[in-house]
Amino acid sequence: MGYESLFTPFKIGNMEVKNRIGLSPMGTNSAFTNGRKDAQEIDYFIERAKGGTGILYMGCQMLNEQIAQGSMEGYLDTYTVLPSLTSVCDGCHRYGAKIVCQISPGTGRNAFPDTFGNPPISASALPSVFNPDVICHALTKEEIAQMMEGFKFAAGVASDAGFDAIEIHAHAGYLIDQFMSPVWNKRTDEYGGSPENCARFPKEIVEAIKSVVGDSMPVIFRISLDHRFEGGRTLEDSMKLLKVLEAAGVDAFDIDAGCYETLDYIFPPSYLGESCMSYVCAEARKAVSVPLINAGSHNPDSAVELIESGNVDFVNMGRALIADPYLPNKLMTGHPEDVRPCLRCNEYCIGRIWNKHTKLSCAINPQAMEEVRFEIKKTDSPKNVVVIGGGPGGMEAARVAAIEGHKVTLFEKNSKLGGVMGDICTAKFKNNIKKLTKWYTVQLEKLGVDVRLNTEITGDESILEECDNIIIGCGAVPVTPPIPGIDGNNVISILDAHRDPSLIKGEKIVICGGGASGLDGALEIASEMGKKVTVVEMLPECGKDVFFINKITLFTKLAENGVELMTNTKVVSIEENGLTVEKQDKTTETVLADTVISAFGMKPVLTTVDAVKAKYHLKTRVVGDSNKLGKIGEAVRDGFYAATSL
Structure with a gap:
């Protein structure tokens, strides 16, 4: 596929952007408590401008503390925030990119009660999302007027800093959306009731910003056109809003779908597929004449398809540009095979922010938000490096060590690279894992890494003695608990199910183990093979190791495909016709199955690791599951750290 259509210039108002690729507005969770941006965030944006992105949207900056x-x-x-904002604007302009200041009056009812113990603000006195016992404070007209003064000041700051445009964050069911949507706006004054009144708050924001910047900076409006829940705003409702806002002076709309009631559309996991929110574009194109921007798990091919459909003018990519900041330049120079694909795993981007209250990163790009500190540098003293194991940790170590200029030899005992990662990517929703495995194979070949497949290392090889450094990661194998019948002909491991789907016999399939691998296997077998699947899990809930946003879509898809989840249920024995399970009340029952799939977890393979460490512990670094059982992101990070510390 050609990507030429992504590299034509286009205007928003009087601002010309050099191409059609934008960096979606995403918070990095890294600013100082005084409101200033950290150097790492500045470097993060500049790296993506350097990589060829045409227009970059900073994550929402709030009106005040x-x-x-x-x-x-x-x-x-x-004004004290201006020096750091000027740095990011100047840094992006250096590479011919435009940068947009996204301004927000807050998350409203989606906020946690603040540090002073005050309830969140909203359009109306509704229950707070995260604690329904806390009732939101409905903004008074005086407070709204104060807020408009705040928007004027913020617009002036954005202009002084050197931003090229301003985006109003009216998305995701946040405060502005709460005014625009009757499901949350229960006001009886001029800010509620009729569609015109519900549009008054956002219209006044547009007018406040325009009163300061005039036509010198375009004003873009970010809005979800389809809330996707009963009572939320529909596509049809949103078209009326767009027309009102266009008449108020909005220069472009940044459109997609979802809100906090449908959180998986705010942070779409792999289960939703590519381009999952482009369906809102065709109607919007008919409703307004200003430029349209769309995001929602785009890859290069879906971006081209959407631009060429004529339904939008720009395609924003978020996590794809976190994973590979040089994606635009690689496409522009005819090297799509070099684009590192985002896994849509949500583990290190929103996952780190939400679960660990720290800054954004990336499962497969450890340099995200560490562009300077984790820069890969060419060495002045090349070493002979041996990598044992071709899983994600080993492949990343080999790739980075080769970029640094070391002579790298990689040994893999199987006939292909990828390890467990390369085996599990058989489902359509794991296509990006398959792409990542392919990407590593291509990169290692281009970098001249000496890859030796079908070669098992024991620890006695002379190359280990002769080399300068050893990086080893031998992966993991399925756990086989001592359950009667587990070695029967009708029982296979989850890995074998991926490696050879023909082993999955009959129509009734039972998966023992309701962790991430068992649930993903269940969805794949039910949705892509059309079989009746039951998952048996000993714990009170399935998917304890699945990130909670991903779990929303996963459980929806499992239900849609008729997968039965049996929790608090222990496997007692496996027979030819199925298995015997014990329920929480100690009663037993038989679950009929043609094939039983064992997904009880994994354990590290340490025979070679221990042998190599015993002889060469001073020059050996252990990575991946051999170091600590984990997901792809942990293994990649291990490999990156090992190579960059040589």
Whole structure:
């Protein structure tokens, strides 16, 4: 496929952007408590401008500290934030990119009660999302007027900093969306009731910003056109809003779908597929004449398809550009095979922010938000490096060591690279894992890594003695608990099910183990093979190791495909016709099955690791599952650290 259509210039208002690729507005959770941006975030944006992105949207900056309610995205109520914002604007302009200041009056009812114990603000006195016992404070007309003054000041800051445009964050069911949507707006004054009144708050924001910047900076409006829940705003409702806002002076719309009631559409996991929100574009194109921007798990091919459909003018990519900041330049120079594909795993981007309250990173790009500190540098003293194991940890170690200029030899005992990662990527929703495995294979070949397949290392080889450094990761194998009948002909491991689907006999399939691998296997077998699947899990819930946002879509898809989840259920024995299970009340029952799949977890393979460490512990670094059982991201990080510390 050709990508030429992504590299034509296009205008928003009086701002010309050099190509059609944008970096979606995403918080990095890294600003200082005084509202200023950290150097690492500045470097993060500059790296993506350097990589060829045409227009970059900074994650939402709040009007002031009180509205931010603990968010570490920065705020725009003081001139003291200007030096760091000027740095990011100047840095992006150096590479011919445009940069947009996204301004937000807060998350409203989606916020946690703030540090002062005050309830969140909203259009109306509704229950807070995260604690329904806390009732939101409905903004008074005086407070709304104050907020408009805040928008004027923020617009002036954005202009002084050197931003090229301003985006109003009216998305995701946040505060502005709460005014625009009757499901949340229960006001009886001029800010509620009729569609015109519900549009008054966002219209006044547009007018406040325009009163400061005039036509010198375009104003873009980010809005979800389809909330996707009963009572939420529909596509049809949103078209009326778009027309009102266009008449108010909005220069472009940044459109997609979802809200906090449908959280998986705010952070779409792999189960939703590519381009999962482009369906909103065709109607919007008919409703307004200003430029349209769309995001939602785009890859290069879906971006081309959408631009060429004529339904949008720009395609924003978020996690794809976290994973590979040089994606645009690689496409522009005719090297799509070099684009590192995002896994849509959500583990290190929103996962780190939400679960660990720290800054954004990436499962497969450890340099994200560490562009300077983790720079890969060419060495002045090349070493002979042996990598044992061709899983994600070993492949990343070999790739990075080769970029640094070391002579790298990689040994893999199987006939192909990828390890467990290369085996499990058989489902359509794991296509990006398959692409990542392919990407590593291509990169190692281009970098001249000496890859030796079908070669098992024991620890006695002379190359180990002769080399300078050893990086080893021999992966993991399925756990086989001592359950009567587990070695029967009707029992296979989850890995064998992926490696050879013909082993999955009959129509009734039971998967023992309701962790991520068991549930993914269940969805694949039910949705792509059309079989009746039951999952048996000993714990009170399935998917304890699945990130909670991903779990929303996963459980929806499992239900849609008729997968039965049996929790608090222990496998007692496996027979020819199925298995005997014990329920929480100690009663037993038979679950009929043609094939039983064992997904009880994994254990590291340490025979070679221990042998090599015993002889060469001073020059050996252990990575991946051999170091600590984990997901792809942990293994990649291990490999990156091992190579960059040589």
